[in-house]
Amino acid sequence: MSCVLLDNDRDTWSRASTLILLGFMCYALPWSVFAAQQPAVSPPSSSAPLLRMQGSNTIGAKLGPALVKGMLEAQGYRAINIQPSGVENEQRVTATSAKGQNVRIDIAAHGSSTGFVGLQEGSADIAAASRPIKDAEVASLAGLGDMKSRDAEQVIAIDGLAIILHPSNPITSLRTDQLAQVFSGEISNWSQVGGKAGEIHLYARDDNSGTYDTFKELVLSANGKALSVTAKRFESNDKLSDTVSSDPQGIGFTGLPSIRQAKALAIASGESQPMLPTQATIATEDYPLSRRLFLYNSPAQGNKPWVKTLVNFAHSPRGQAIVAQNGFISQTVSAIKVSATPDMPPAYQHLANNAQRLSVNFRFAEGSANLDNKALRDLSRVFDFLSSQNKLHQNVVLVGFGDPKSDPARAELLSKLRAMAVRRELAKQGVMFKDIIGLGDVLPVAANTGEEGRIKNRRVEVWVY
Template sequence: MSRASAASDRDTWIRTVSFLLLGSICYALPWSVFAALPIPSDNSSVLRIQGSNTIGARLGPALVKGLLEEQGLSAIRIEAGNAENEQKVSGKTSDGRSVSIEVAAHGSGTGFVALGDGSAELAASSRPIKDSELASLQAFGDLQSPEAEQIIALDGLAIILHPGNPLGALSTEQLAQIFAGEIKDWVQLGAPAGTITLYARDDKSGTFDTFKELVLSANGKSLAASAKRFENSEKLSDAVSQDPGGIGFIGLPYIRQAKAVAIAAGKSQPMLPSLTLIATEDYPLSRRLFLYNQPELQNPWALALVKFAHSPRGQAIVDQNGFIAQTVQAVKIPQNPDMPASYQSLAKDAQRLSVNFRFQEGSANLDNKALRDIKRLMSYLKTQDKLRSKVVLVGFGDAKADPARAELLSKLRAMAVRRELNKHGVIFRDIIGLGDELPVAANTADEGRIKNRRVEVWVY
């Protein structure tokens, strides 16, 4: 390649990045801002994604395929890569040039390593970035910023059993005892006698990291050495479904032939991993799925994929692949005598929206997901003509020594959401604070307290 040609390619790349960055600021710009993404002249991959098997096995390649279709490419195909759990998505431009994107799925931790050593431009992760990873990548910018941390889907860890196991529900405390090897026989849980066999994801897996944090570490336990470990989600699920004594944990799309059980945390009611309970992140083992991109020196194809993943078509692909899309919907909630009176009134006459607002740890500021959810919620309210006196915000929190303080803090959280929505012209019907009522997680660990600090949205 000539020096002039190389300089031209570089200038095109820089202009595209600048244009895409401008598009990320101007949220309402049309999708056409992604036309004419640069293609390397040496036919190398335009983007490399490394990380979570939960994302990389199906969802990642499907989103990449959707992006290539949106770009007008033809002859798009997904084929095996150079190693197990690696795939390559490729297509042809109208002038016959090849475009390919690589997706490697060896566990969430490998994605951050790949970002650091330059072998990938996007890290796919089924858990938030760890403090140690954040520190090791600080030269690339703040990977916890809204520009770098992208929540592309929601998922729930399903606890799966053999379909013939009659057990219907477990608490997170019982799960910890089971996977620590302290409960060894099903008869100890009220099921027919039989030795319990443990199935778990491998140490590089974000699925394992999530289970470790939400279940094991939260209860002071470690995984038993006897657990059978898997890199591949589907193989783990199939093994459990064929073992009458088996129990495992898996991402929601990989339940397959196994049976999922309801889970309770702390004083919460047992919950199955349903669409609504995962969409609101109330299900005790719900989790977010992430793409992390460098906030500086960004690859334009990485930016395009992130924006596509957030788009309505991208979220439809999320749904088609068995995960939970971040689409706002109204849901009728059955009344329950255990509900506070004001909440029963809402359940009777209003509908709850499938979005909860949560906050940065130790802060009254909305977290990265909530910032995008403000835009999603506004779109819903405008479309459904709910901007004036139709919306009720309900704040919740974790338990405090003084119940009045817990109620006040929960109402202040709801008011923080109100301030953001007021900027867009929403006039509210009511703002309610219910303190530590209706917990969705145990208050004994930070993760549970963060989940309980939430704001629900109801509409009339």
């Protein structure tokens, strides 16, 4: 049975009350589907590559090759080398099997959109993307199966889109609407945002980049702006960062591992407080410019065992350790101490003073009461953490949040229903809860003026005593 929508403002209160009953009837997948397995696979008999990855430079520059190397090591390969292929932003990973057979995996990192083109043309087995697949891309790849399904879409890491300045720049924070004005050219002098007088120099990723797509969606388009034609464009995150760190008047945006020698700003969105891109704020996806990194593959082509092997390895503890080693935020669950602040509701202040928050937020598919693909995998991660800490019984509090509704009581109800949806899944594994709380639209982490922000605010936190 499919779950009904939770966020349609046209719903009547009678339907809202019906949701309470239907919320417990949503179809739940067996827990076993989340268990990553590492089947041994054999190399092809020909000289063809084992695997071809195309797409995001954010992933393909370092993380993709590192995950491939780790996967090959786990499969018993030796003499593993990562080397340039002779084409800029393309690499080749070579190795030797236990039987002495030489193999290779090809990685091309020219931007997220090129990965989906590669899948469509048959030149790629897996697409690396630093943004979700677009509806037009889903339509173009319809022959490969449902590209938004759990089998096709894999969140392998969390990244923060860092806004970077020269280290000498005195500015410490900006709002997303100010960023939009800066990068559109409406604000062209640093004195207009509290800095020293001087022309602002803009640096941005190119049009193929998922990093640019994310910035465009979360900053520019969300504020009705377009990138200034004066911005200098880059295919590489690292080159952009190095240019900004050598230009006292420069500003740019890049993935978290590419901050390098530059200075990162704290960013605010809507009513949220400015946040630096830290491990905690990005892991929970509270940081306004946090984003997910994806691998996409065809669910209709089950005859490519190396695709499944790489995906399973990326999700494994060893794969997530490689994610962290390469400067991204892994999805390994940990407990975080949160400091209470005056703007927190009393119930939330009590949690901050007496419990710890887990480094994961559960979120939902767009326009749906169903947990999204990341949340489905996070269920097993949270359960494993609680089990390892002996916290399965009466130690857990779920806190639901949402976006504003015309009636505050409705917002509170919907936020609690989200928490109940997570409770239902974890309870199947024997987790017993101390409390389930719905706090409505308080403590937003994104602006509610756009759908992207509203979706981000619809979340469930996990707290442990």
